Amino acid sequence: MVSSGKDCCTLCYDDDGTASEGVTWCIECEVFLCIDCDEHHSKARTSKDHKTMSTKDYHKLPKFMLEISNQCRDHKKKFELYCSFHARPCCVACITDKHKKCQDLKPLSDILKQVKSSASVQLFEKDLKNVNENLEKILKYLNSRININKSQKTKAAEQIRSMRKPIDEFLNKLEQEILDDLESNQSQLKSKMNTLLQELKTEANQISQLQSEFSKMTQYATDLQMYVGLREIEKTTSQTAKYIDELKSGDNFEEKNLEVTISPALQTILQEVKSFGDIDINTSKSTLRIKAGRKDQAQNLVSTVPRIEEIKPSMLRTLTIPEDMKSKSALICRILPDGKYLTIDYYDKYKSHALLLFCNDGIFERKVITFTEYPCDASYVRNNTVAVTLGYAKQTVLVDIEKNKIIQTIKSFKQLNSYMIVLE
Numbered sequence: 001m002v003s004s005g006k007d008c009c010t011l012c013y014d015d016d017g018t019a020s021e022g023v024t025w026c027i028e029c030e031v032f033l034c035i036d037c038d039e040h041h042s043k044a045r046t047s048k049d050h051k052t053m054s055t056k057d058y059h060k061l062p063k064f065m066l067e068i069s070n071q072c073r074d075h076k077k078k079f080e081l082y083c084s085f086h087a088r089p090c091c092v093a094c095i096t097d098k099h100k101k102c103q104d105l106k107p108l109s110d111i112l113k114q115v116k117s118s119a120s121v122q123l124f125e126k127d128l129k130n131v132n133e134n135l136e137k138i139l140k141y142l143n144s145r146i147n148i149n150k151s152q153k154t155k156a157a158e159q160i161r162s163m164r165k166p167i168d169e170f171l172n173k174l175e176q177e178i179l180d181d182l183e184s185n186q187s188q189l190k191s192k193m194n195t196l197l198q199e200l201k202t203e204a205n206q207i208s209q210l211q212s213e214f215s216k217m218t219q220y221a222t223d224l225q226m227y228v229g230l231r232e233i234e235k236t237t238s239q240t241a242k243y244i245d246e247l248k249s250g251d252n253f254e255e256k257n258l259e260v261t262i263s264p265a266l267q268t269i270l271q272e273v274k275s276f277g278d279i280d281i282n283t284s285k286s287t288l289r290i291k292a293g294r295k296d297q298a299q300n301l302v303s304t305v306p307r308i309e310e311i312k313p314s315m316l317r318t319l320t321i322p323e324d325m326k327s328k329s330a331l332i333c334r335i336l337p338d339g340k341y342l343t344i345d346y347y348d349k350y351k352s353h354a355l356l357l358f359c360n361d362g363i364f365e366r367k368v369i370t371f372t373e374y375p376c377d378a379s380y381v382r383n384n385t386v387a388v389t390l391g392y393a394k395q396t397v398l399v400d401i402e403k404n405k406i407i408q409t410i411k412s413f414k415q416l417n418s419y420m421i422v423l424e
Contacts, residue, residue, distance in 0.1 A: 009034035025058040082111045134290040292360035
């Protein structure tokens with residue numbers, strides 16, 4: 001009995017769960033085969049040409065690929081055709097079921113022929129690389145934006161505090177000044193009243209003493225002493241009464257109250273200033289630069305030729321050339337696999353031709369190289385290499401558009417007048 005987690009042979013699997021361990025996977029039959037069954041399978045007339053792979057290699061496939069079957073789930077028949085309109089394989093029964101009006105049906109074997117060695121595989125591999133690089137750039141960019149926003153928050157908080165500090169210092173200064181003024185005014189009032197109190201106490205003590213001695217004068221003084229004493233008492237009381245009248249006629253007895261009036265400007269702050277400021281999120285153009293992906297990438301696996309009624313021309317892109325590089329004419333324009341554009345422009349002023357590179361969005365990127373000879377045609381070769389024919393010079397040059405230089409010159413025995421390059 002096969003241990004748990006092992007692949008059981010599909011052909012010799014019994015209802016009681018006993019089966020030999022599968023060591024091979026048949027791609028055509030989609031079954032696991034043990035050693036014995038694999039031997040019979042490879043000798044049988046109907047299956048001897050079937051492609052097989054080890055179970056170890058089978059499990060190396062991505063999970064989503066393990067779920068892809070070569071049989072139609074609806075009709076349980078093998079896929080034999082490919083519908084370009086629906087971009088999906090179909091069996092013979094599917095034609096009458098879902099593809100009655102589909103005209104572009106092709107044998108699936110023709111579609112799958114040399115699929116692994118086709119240029120599409122390299123393009124999709126590059127697409128995966130570009131998308132992965134784009135995601136990494138985006139993740140890095142977003143993390144950097146988070147850090148930048150955090151730094152902006154810290155800077156803004158410092159700016160708020162730096163604004164608050166002088167305000168606090170200014171208000172503290174104004175507060176201290178008015179408190180000092182309050183203290184000064186209260187001290188002046190207190191000083192004046194203390195002086196007046198001291199004078200009044202002196203007068204009161206003098207009158208009190210005379211009042212206490214008056215009864216003794218009436219009892220024991222002689223008439224002369226009484227007469228002179230009364231004159232002194234009269235003089236003293238008159239002076240004191242006059243002193244009181246003078247105090248009363250002045251402002252000494254007016255009630256002087258301390259009051260404070262808050263500056264209207266400060267009160268206006270409380271009424272008019274509703275916030276310390278505003279926090280805004282200002283949006284600017286992103287500095288993130290990512291590689292543009294190809295559109296309708298899945299369609300590149302299947303070469304389709306549209307019918308004449310399906311062709312609907314439209315303006316796809318306009319190439320923008322800097323003002324200082326305006327040319328007399330553009331001789332050639334080519335679209336590269338990554339979606340960028342190449343043109344060869346003629347400059348009458350310099351009597352030369354330039355190979356120009358444009359981004360996917362049509363914006364000028366850079367001048368690749370300049371030719372003094374007249375170019376007839378250009379064609380993409382591979383790996384950032386472009387072939388340019390120089391007809392009158394009897395040459396074809398290979399240009400590395402990444403390094404901006406000619407990497408190879410191929411000479412011809414006759415003048416190249418053809419405007420088409422075919423490279424195998």
